Amino acid sequence: MSLVMKERTEPGELKLLKMLRDRGGLLDESRYWNLEKGYQGEVLFDKWFSGLDGEWIVVNDLLLEHAGSLFQIDSLVIGENRVYLFEVKNFEGDYYLDDGRWLSISKKEINNPLLQMQRCEMALRQLLKSLGYQSPIESSLIFINPEFTLYNCSPHLPIVFSSQMNRFSNKLLRQSSSSAGRLHERHSRLAEKLCELHLEKSPYERLPEYRYEELRKGIVCAGCGGMGVHHHYRMVKCEMCGYKESVDKALIRSIDECSSLFPQMKITTKIIHEWIGQIISKKVIQRILHINFKLIGHGKSAIYVIEKRGLTSSNR
Ligand SMILES: [Zn+2]
Secondary structure, eight states, X not given: OEEEEEOOOOOHHHHHHHHHHHTTOOSOOHHHHHHHHXXXXXXXXXXXXXXXXXXXXXXXXXXEXXXXXXXXXXXXXXXXXXXXXXXXXXXXXXXXXXXXXXXXXTOOEEOOHHHHHHHHHHHHHHHHHHTTOOOOEEEEEEEOOTTEEEESOOTTSSEEEGGGHHHHHHHHHHHHHTTTTOOOHHHHHHHHHHHHHOOOOOTTTTOOXXXXXXXXXXXXXXXXXXXXXXXXXXXXXXXXTOOEEEHHHHHHHHHHHHHHHOTTSOBOHHHHHHHTTTOSOHHHHHHHHHHHSEEESOGGGOEEEOOOOSSSOOOO
């Protein structure tokens, strides 16, 4: 059984990019697709790991700092006598190694993921040492996508391909059971400490510029992400995919979207009415705002305070 001390959540930046994309606010979608693909790969890995026997403490998605530099860990697993570091890649297609360089089949060089992992391991080792832990670290670069091939690769590199995952889990199990596999308090203390040290990165830092006026107004369909949503009695219905949602739910989602994309904006009935393309009446919007959000001020100067939810992964 593995105990997950820190769950993985969808990165805040990815959520914001998705919102921008739905409303036509993304000229370049490459970062969005990279983040989305990477996240999907990590979710697949989590699913795979959760099916593993043995005793483990899992700490996902850590951003740590040591000696002034930041390093990110996709998945850290604490076992009885060692710490596992997993770097998960969801690459697809054919790549090859050429004298330490990583190239796609069309000869485009990519960042060396092994180097990235080794740097991470080094920083983690120093950090653990400074916390009084000397456990050995075992790092693995996991290529989770079965459509990935790496030519010219030595079998001695710490790489696990999709086709090797079953054998890899047997190896992990053997390591866990050969040490009687008991986790003690010091293991959970280490996990807690790492969660405490985790840094929260602002999801807004790397976003492209966007303006309220330039984003498409309306309600984004929760089914297909399109903007063909119409009001129909107490429901909204998408004319593209047929997805139906209650007016209340669609409104709360839209309000959340507006306040996430524009955290400085004063949320009023009028703004939301405009944001959703005037599909739903101001009276209904006001009711929803009133029930679900906190009102500050009176009359025309009244604004609603939206609590930020789910944008950044919380500290446990
Ligand atoms: Zn739809």
